[in-house]
Amino acid sequence: MPMKNPAHPGRIVRSACLEPLGLSVTAGAKVLGVTRQTLTKVINGKSGISAEMAIRLAKAFGSTAETWVRMQASYDLAQARRDESKIKVRRQHVPQELHVG
Numbered sequence: 001m002p003m004k005n006p007a008h009p010g011r012i013v014r015s016a017c018l019e020p021l022g023l024s025v026t027a028g029a030k031v032l033g034v035t036r037q038t039l040t041k042v043i044n045g046k047s048g049i050s051a052e053m054a055i056r057l058a059k060a061f062g063s064t065a066e067t068w069v070r071m072q073a074s075y076d077l078a079q080a081r082r083d084e085s086k087i088k089v090r091r092q093h094v095p096q097e098l099h100v101g
Contacts, residue, residue, distance in 0.1 A: 006075050007075070008075050009072050010041075010042040011045070013042060032060055048075075049071070054066075
């Protein structure tokens with residue numbers, strides 16, 4: 001069951017990856033091979049975790065890239081659902097054989 005208000009995965013990077021290892025943002029950025037600015041944007045929720053960043057996190061901290069991508073997707077979907085009533089579409093009839101999922 002999806003969480004209604006998942007944390008931005010950047011908060012998890014800080015609390016589960018950097019802090020337990022005593023890494024500063026600067027040191028964490030060096031470990032990940034990114035700029036301090038890039039990591040700062042992620043951990044402050046200003047940027048999402050891209051597929052490339054997910055691979056970097058997985059390689060550096062032993063998780064999987066899929067886990068990071070799923071966390072980001074869950075966060076993004078929860079954010080979109082907050083404003084779901086504002087999303088207007090025109091429903092189309094789709095033949096049964098073309099239904100996805």
